[in-house]
Amino acid sequence: MKKMSDKQGLSPDAVIDRLKAKGISATRQRVQIAELLFAKPQHLSADQVLERVNREDSTASKATIYNTLNLFARKGLVREVIVDPSKVFYDSNTSEHHHVYNLDSGVLTDIEFTSINMAELPPLPTGTTPVTVDLIIRVRESS
Amino acid sequence: MKKMSDKQGLSPDAVIDRLKAKGISATRQRVQIAELLFAKPQHLSADQVLERVNREDSTASKATIYNTLNLFARKGLVREVIVDPSKVFYDSNTSEHHHVYNLDSGVLTDIEFTSINMAELPPLPTGTTPVTVDLIIRVRESS
DNA sequence: CAGGTAATCTGGACTTATTCCAAAACCTTC
DNA sequence: GAAGGTTTTGGAATAAGTCCAGATTACCTG
Numbered sequence: 473m474k475k476m477s478d479k480q481g482l483s484p485d486a487v488i489d490r491l492k493a494k495g496i497s498a499t500r501q502r503v504q505i506a507e508l509l510f511a512k513p514q515h516l517s518a519d520q521v522l523e524r525v526n527r528e529d530s531t532a533s534k535a536t537i538y539n540t541l542n543l544f545a546r547k548g549l550v551r552e553v554i555v556d557p558s559k560v561f562y563d564s565n566t567s568e569h570h571h572v573y574n575l576d577s578g579v580l581t582d583i584e585f586t587s588i589n590m591a592e593l594p595p596l597p598t599g600t601t602p603v604t605v606d607l608i609i610r611v612r613e614s615s
Numbered sequence: 616m617k618k619m620s621d622k623q624g625l626s627p628d629a630v631i632d633r634l635k636a637k638g639i640s641a642t643r644q645r646v647q648i649a650e651l652l653f654a655k656p657q658h659l660s661a662d663q664v665l666e667r668v669n670r671e672d673s674t675a676s677k678a679t680i681y682n683t684l685n686l687f688a689r690k691g692l693v694r695e696v697i698v699d700p701s702k703v704f705y706d707s708n709t710s711e712h713h714h715v716y717n718l719d720s721g722v723l724t725d726i727e728f729t730s731i732n733m734a735e736l737p738p739l740p741t742g743t744t745p746v747t748v749d750l751i752i753r754v755r756e757s758s
Numbered sequence: 759c760a761g762g763t764a765a766t767c768t769g770g771a772c773t774t775a776t777t778c779c780a781a782a783a784c785c786t787t788c
Numbered sequence: 789g790a791a792g793g794t795t796t797t798g799g800a801a802t803a804a805g806t807c808c809a810g811a812t813t814a815c816c817t818g
Contacts, residue, residue: 499784499795518775533797538776557804558775560700572739575746585737593752594728596715600754603718607750609736611743640814642766661804676768681805700775701804 482510494547501525501532505540509550513565515580521562555580555608570607577613625653637690644668644675648683652693656708658723664705698723698751713750720756 482490487506488498496502504525509516516524522537532540541562544550551563555573561580563571572581585607593602625633630649631641639645647668652659659667665680675683684705687693694706698716704723706714715724728750736745 497785497794501796535777535779535798536796539796554697554700557697557700557703560775570737572743574740574743581740583737583739594713594726596726596752596754597717597724599757600715600717601757602752602754604753605750606753607748609739609745610747610749611739611745614742614744640765642814644767678769678806678808679767682767703804 482507490549494549496543496547496549500530501536502540502543504528504530504532505537506544506549509544509562509564513563513582515553515561515563517559517561551604553580553606553608570609572609572611575610575612583609625650633692637692639686639690639692643673644679645683645686647671647673647675648680649687649692652687652705652707656706656725658696658704658706660702660704694747696723696749696751713752715752715754718753718755726752 484503484507487503487510490510491498491502491506505521508521508524518537518541521541522532522534525532525537541550545552545562548566551566553561553563553571555561555571559578563582565582569582570585572583573579574581593605596602627646627650630646630653633653634641634645634649648664651664651667661680661684664684665675665677668675668680684693688695688705691709694709696704696706696714698704698714702721706725708725712725713728715726716722717724736748739745
């Protein structure tokens with residue numbers, strides 16, 4: 473019988489299909505990174521991805537982690553969330569949603585918030601088309 | 616008669632008052648940076664501020680530029696706009712508004728967009744209060 | 759106005775995330 | 789199994805931002 477991923481995510485084959493569907497050839501490193509990301513909706517930094525991928529026996533280099541995350545972001549498999557100049561997260565939840573960033577704890581949370589939709593954007597500068605719409609609400613603990 | 620700033624902005628005294636109103640002591644360097652920023656609504660990076668301030672005869676060090684911009688941002692004199700991990704802008708327009716960032720040209724533009732207001736935010740995680748609400752629409756030239 | 763204390767500024771070293779690079783490893787396909 | 793393109797790799801390079809300890813300045817009090 474087929475072995476499923478140990479982290480309740482997609483099976484390796486499903487991950488490979490998802491990469492191929494976007495025209496990304498499924499190398500060992502890319503599949504590993506994708507399996508990690510797609511296991512569940514989550515926010516990971518490049519560092520965290522590097523650390524977790526390299527916990528397993530076969531590893532990936534720092535350069536590959538960056539290449540791959542950028543590739544995935546460009547292809548829309550993952551969403552880059554820029555929270556802090558030195559805190560970029562990769563969000564494996566690709567459905568439309570926005571973010572709450574807790575400045576005290578560093579925790580990033582998704583929020584459903586339909587009152588902004590791509591369809592009804594304000595007038596943009598002429599000759600430009602929207603690529604992403606990112607709403608980030610920064611909060612503090614209200615002690 | 617009183618000499619006005621050469622860049623159609625606030626007079627030096629008005630700048631000093633604005634700093635003092637926020638409890639910031641008006642040192643030479645801070646006044647210089649504030650005069651530059653408050654001359655008109657604009658988006659400048661730390662680098663640009665450094666470069667422009669040091670164009671004049673009396674200068675400020677890199678460390679001071681960073682200290683001062685962070686101080687101004689904390690005090691609400693200026694708004695930090697994080698557009699790209701390595702592109703932080705300081706926006707001297709402190710009224711409520713949002714941003715359009717052109718990925719091709721690197722130009723950041725303000726937009727008035729009242730359909731999101733601090734008053735009607737979605738439910739935030741319990742025990743947190745909003746600090747900033749930032750909407751950034753990233754666009755490309757629609758060649 | 760002089761002296762003292764706290765706040766601020768400074769240059770340069772340091773840190774840290776990310777990118778760059780040229781060589782090695784790896785797939786395909788014939 | 790050799791050719792040719794694509795990926796990966798380790799390590800060097802880059803660049804924004806922070807840190808630090810000493811020098812300077814601002815500010816208060818008498």
